[in-house]
Amino acid sequence: MGIREWLRPDIASPETSAWQALSGVAEALVVCAGAVLDIDDEQQLLQHYCDQLTELVPSLRLAWIWFGDPDTRMIVPQVRAGAARAYAEHLCIPRTRLTERGPAYRALQGQRSEPYRISATSLFGPWREMARQHAMQEVLVLPLQSSVDAQRGVLALYADVPGYFERIGLPLFEAMAGLFSSALSRAARHKALENAVMVDALTGLKNRHAVPVLQRQLLRADDDAAPAALLLLDIDHFKSINDVHGHAVGDQVLGAIGQTLRLHVRSGDLVLRWGGEEFLLGLPGASADAAWAVAESLRQQVAAVRHVQADGQLFNVTVSIGVASLLPAESLDQAVQRADGALYAAKRGGRNRSVLA
Template sequence: MTSRSAGYFGAFLQRLKFRLLRSMPCGDDHSLRRKLLIGTGIALVCTGILATSVIGSALDDYRRARQNLSGLESYRLILETANLLSAERGPSNSVLGDVGVTHGALRERLTAFRAKSDAILDQLPASAGVPRDLLAPTRAQLQKGRQEVDRVAAIPRDLRRLDDVQSVIESMFDVVDIFQSVVAWKASALTTQNPELAAPVMTGRMFGELREYGGRIASQIMAPIAVSQPLPLKNLVDSNRTRGRILQLWHLAGGRQVVGHDDRRLSADLHDVEMMFFGEGLGILDGLVAEGRKSGNYSMTADEFTVRFVKTLKPLERLRGDFLDITIERFTVLRNGALVTLAVTVTITTIILGILAGLLVAAQRFVFGPLMRAREAVIVLAEDRPTVPYPEPHHATEMRRLFDAIVILRRSLAERASLTKELKQQAETDGLTGLMNRGALDMIGERHAGNRAGENAACLILMDIDHFKAINDRYGHLEGDHVLKECVRMVRPMLRPGDIFARFGGEEFVILMSGDDLAGANALAKRIRAALEAHEFVLSDGTTLTVTASFGVAKGNLGQLAWRQLVEAADAALYRAKSDGRNCVCHSQQLHPTLVPDLPKGRDADAPARKPAAAR
């Protein structure tokens, strides 16, 4: 039961109580007793409803905690599946480079790895709830890749071509790439059901990708090693590109502040990754690359390279596993805590209801008379009259204090209403700029729903001040705040009366315009861009700055789902503007943007050409 519906129901019961009390005669003890019984009965009903609401809330917390735990366990199983599919490339590469000495042992090892991959894929529908049709493309590509491995492995080693081996390796790459749709499906489901899972889900996924790219970088130079040929330029380029991706993932997910430096297991895992993979593993790789660039005479066979390099990948696997284990342990504690809370809530509620039942009996003797005489005072409070009747002088001191408390309560309720209004305004306003904050903006975007076609159409401008971190680092955060406020002062007069101007977070601002006039929104963004570029920002010490901004513009609709899609479209356009060199305007026509690292290029026609810069 929501707080609003509970409030409505409580008000209804209150009105019903007063009507019953007024409608019944007051001349004898029997009628007054009936009033007391009715009033106390209503109190029991209200308490029961409140208890049901509290117990329901505790039960929901327990169910949500249990659901989160179950989802994380299935997510761990899916990531383990991706790891096994990736690990199958190791024995496959060894078989492809087999020189005939240990052919039987290599084939047995490959068979064992294939059995593990098949077993865990068969387990996913039941244990992780993965739809079978979602797994079908992975199974088909896995079967195709294995057939290619067997076909090329059957060719005598001296007759194997580099292109054949490379094609097989890339076919096995495709298996993991296709399976990423399953990982993305589960990650989306978990973060949708509970946003607080977003951080561990994404971090676990990045650790999984780190393991995948760690194995992939070795496979990318495996083909020339398997056939004892010099390293082609394409393999070298692919290996360097993968190394860049590994370093990027390590920068994002490998920092101790990300995984939690206070846990000894993770600290040890991070140290092992740095020493074994980044130290020993990449060192082995670099040595073979240097040999391959000179000639096709490698110091290791494909199997020897695979065995040595796979050992250096173990810390990456252990890091991912320990991170997920620790996360699951934390959510297990939350689930157990929710269960304890539920049990305590049920116990306390039962005790309270028992006490109320006992008070109903005791009230017949000890509270009956005073409560009936206080009847009118309660009615006055409920009807919000300007005066409160006080009892006659012979009433007890406790009842006088009761009426004094009613007056204090009335005053407190008025003060609380005023404070609530003030707090609501503070909660919806950015303290630095005075603009609407993101929470209030999201509320407007998600709750708006027009009744007629086109009534909820809107255009969104995302504005991001370029290199704002450099301003803070060089001149200090106070000067950075001054720049933000000065930008707001410049932009606000350029907006229409109906436009919504809000701070989206950090150095990002949002302009929400009603209607689907994308051209008008583009034009406004260009005017703001030009105005900012032409303006001199004067700091407190007299230093002048030139500040620019990048803009992403999109059109779409308002509403719970449409708002998120509109923000994503504008954000994708902003990323394009950033990658096009900043200080420009990009717009997106699509309603469902796909955010990928290499976005299509587009820029403001008024902005001068620039070399691409790093995205935010």
């Protein structure tokens, strides 16, 4: 359907304000489509979209977006723009039997959008009253959906004239929401790629690129004083394993040790392949004593694994472990350095042992 067919004959003249609004939306569409190539960050991109929309389209007082888990219990706008953005700053829509019948949750469920008149006597009186204080007469909430992951969202647009969205043509605003949805899909694809970069192909464990994940995991505890610890683990005499049994067997040993570590830590712990024959483990909530006990248990588990050499003979491998309990205000780097010092002491002390920094 062509743009002109959406317009009623009485507003199809280029002189009318509807025509200006229409060309504003079209311009915003073009500008927003271009921005997809320039802006990587999801939130920044959606903010840019809302800014452009409210700047270029006359009568649009406010545009806000929420995106996330479709089962959310609360919709709170993450980006907002327009003369009436103060309204969205304090907006939070809990999921209730009443709000589930309102435009935001209906859009979240993917239902086709109808514009809602804003009137003090409507179902959601208090919000409508506030919206009227911001000179808003009509709201249109459109569903957003990523095609890559389960993420959903809503784009809410508020106009200062009644009947505005129908008059300009809903398909145009739906096209805009389609563009916003592709931005969500693109961001999800970017995140998936980032995750792929974080995974070590040989062991399937996360690698050094996942340090930010480790950092978040260790520092997640609400209480600053909550303990956390690091284990730096190095395979003993790995060079001679490669030399004696061959590189392919060396690779198998690395894979088997990675698997053993992953199987024997708690679900909130993180195991990274730190490089070569080294593994770094993050143990949130573990005191120094607990971390040392975990290290000793892992050391014994690893030593018990029997590996197969090329001629079918079995052999065992040991590891040395440096344990560092995170000190208050210490950076992850500093803690890793202390764990490295303890690992060095374990090697010098004869290997196949754990040392606490």
